Amino acid sequence: MRESVSLIVHGGRDSGPASSNGVEKKDRFGLSAHRQFSSGGAYANIPLSTPLPGVPKPIFATLDGQEKFETKVTTLDNGLRVASQNKFGQFCTVGILINSGSRYEAKYISGIAHFLEKLAFSSTARFDSRDEILLTLEKHGGICDCQTSRDTTMYAVSADNRGLDTVVGLLADVVLQPCLTDDELEMTRTAVQFELQDLDMRPDPEPLLTEMIHEAAYRGNTVGLHRFCPSENIARINREVLHSYLRDYYVPARMVLAGVGVEHERLVEAAAKHLLGVQPTWGDPGAVDVDRSVAQYTGGIIKLERDMSNVSLGPTPIPELTHIMLGLESCSFLEDDFIPFAVLNMMMGGGGSFSAGGPGKGMFSRLYLNVLNRHHWMYNATSYHHSYEDTGLLCIHASADPRQVREMVEIITKEFILMAGTVDTVELERAKTQLMSMLMMNLESRPVIFEDVGRQVLATHSRKLPHELCMLIRDVKPEDIKRVAGKMLRGKPAVAALGDLSRLPSYENIQAALLSRDGRLPRMYRLFR
Known part of the structure; x- marks a missing residue:
């Protein structure tokens, strides 16, 4: 193989020492000694897109179509x-x-x-x-x-x-x-x-x-x-x-x-x-007492007051921020609605107020277009979806200056309400394409494939193949997004708050905003300011 490559690159082997006269040099490089496998010489007019005549057709190792995915x-x-x-x-x-x-x-x-x-x-x-x-x-x-x-x-x-x-x-x-x-x-x-x-x-x-x-x-x-x-x-x-x-x-x-x-x-x-037949160090398990409890979604709020002004000091310290995470119950990964929820999470997207990426990093997701690009004082708005065998949680994490916590919470509640509104076909197709792209790129890594195989077989005794998941993603329609979002909004919210919480709206007000048509917090009236 190395010899044939050498012939292609260098055009042949020297048959003897080079002569000083031009005649022998002409014979050596003339038509009678042209490079057999080169596109030059006798094959000067053959484009690179066309196989060369006389070159054997390569035979590549192949597998049965199912075997490589099974x-x-x-x-x-x-x-x-x-x-x-x-x-x-x-x-x-x-x-x-x-x-x-x-x-x-x-x-x-x-x-x-x-x-x-x-x-x-x-x-x-x-x-x-x-x-x-x-x-x-x-x-x-x-x-x-x-x-x-x-x-x-x-x-x-x-x-x-x-x-x-x-x-x-x-x-x-x-x-x-x-x-x-x-x-x-x-x-x-x-x-x-x-x-x-x-x-x-x-x-x-x-x-x-x-x-x-x-x-x-x-x-x-x-x-x-x-x-x-x-x-x-x-x-x-x-x-x-x-x-x-x-x-x-x-x-x-x-x-x-x-x-x-x-x-x-x-x-x-x-x-x-x-x-098989291995005795564990803790002995024979005997009668196994396993907790088979099903997750019970309760909703509620957890608050942690903390001084965040000195979290990161130095020449360019991180400003003092208050962090809010607002979530609602979604569904388990065993349910059919899991795929629409995954597409909805991708459609919301989001991230930090600074990103070096372009459209491929989610810069056209809702939380960028509707939140971070419009409200410069917000430092972060990111959507997360946690899913388990009997429940799930879709949540948005947002952070801003403590003085603007109320406005930040209202912006997030409005985004939750908009999830059940009109879904643009272009943004839905973009979210589906991005989800499929992320899925396939992650599954190029051997450790990720290992985790995917193990988790799916542990939960369902079988594995859905990547192309099956892509088909399910492609089948998601705008009405599927509106349906799962509407169902989610009927539940009680879960709220986590960290930092200076002096201006955090009450849990009851957040719940009322999520039950309203526009996501606005109830107005607060004061006699004295």
Whole structure:
């Protein structure tokens, strides 16, 4: 192959030393010795868009149309599901996803899932320390990570696919046989304390506001329970508390072993070897007591008065801002209305008051056109959609100077009312195209495909393929947006407020604005100013 490339580029090999006379040079580069595979010489008039005569037609490796997209799922004898998606390349991403998280902590000390996230990939029955685990992964070019959300815990490894058996064995050990030593628990307490302090001090309040809006929307139940460990519980969580939780929720029937970039048969073989008949360190689960509570949306308000004037000091400090997040119940990701809600969220869009991007970054979304471009004093207006297996929450985060909080809240309530109004065909098509583009671009990443496969199989025992989701997105009509928005507006609002709240409207006034035709807050009359 290299020789043929050399012939194409250089036009042939020298048959001998160059002669000093012109005749031999002419013979050497004349018609009798033209470059066989070049577009010059005898093929001077053939355009680049036309195949060259005499050049063999290339044959490329192909796959059956379904094979390259198919997600295969196998259930083992103990109830554990094994799901895989083939993807060519030297590396794979493999992990275990567990149906556990902060929403299942109602009868436990709050903060267990947060602790388990920090304890992940520590010492196990086979590995004496985290360093030994990392050195084992390093032999296969591997990295590891653990993430917990309100309803899912995910242990993942990316490594060379030739080390698949080692990786699955390591994951089984990390998930089912952690040592949870006293030293590791003490280090975790320090890490959790530091993360809580960082949450309170960071200039970006979005993670804290997300925690607050869930607490307001689902007061005291399921996804409204604390995702981060409360500071008063840090000292109370010990090995016995963790084992009691693990005994109920870290069971094979609540797990999925997902892999991307691996052959399904090899993954099933490794799973059967390392995850069948394994005795966890917390013993036989016996009668499992699982919380099967359905999320109960309550609505309400959570307020946190705080001095935000010194959040970010320096030559260009961030000005003092008050942050408001306003939300309404949407739907679960299992319902048909999930896709229209996703399109509505994309249509609202938004972001900060400064962006270096153009139309591709959502500069033509409603929250840019109607809010940030018209009200220069607003620093942020962003739409978010959180969706779970039994509920969902569509919310808008806005921030502005404390003196203009009332006007900011009214602008946001008006935008909620407008969601159920006229939907322009152009903006709807733009939002649908942007959602499909974001979906397909994200799914070019192997770790994202892994998470998508794992979460879908964990929730529904199967996976909707990207082209199926794109078809559902294309089918969304303006009347679908108006219908889901109208249904959403009939519910009670959830409000999270952070900063100087002296001018924050009452919860009753916000609720009245969302029930009105124009979204205006009730007028306030004072005898004395």
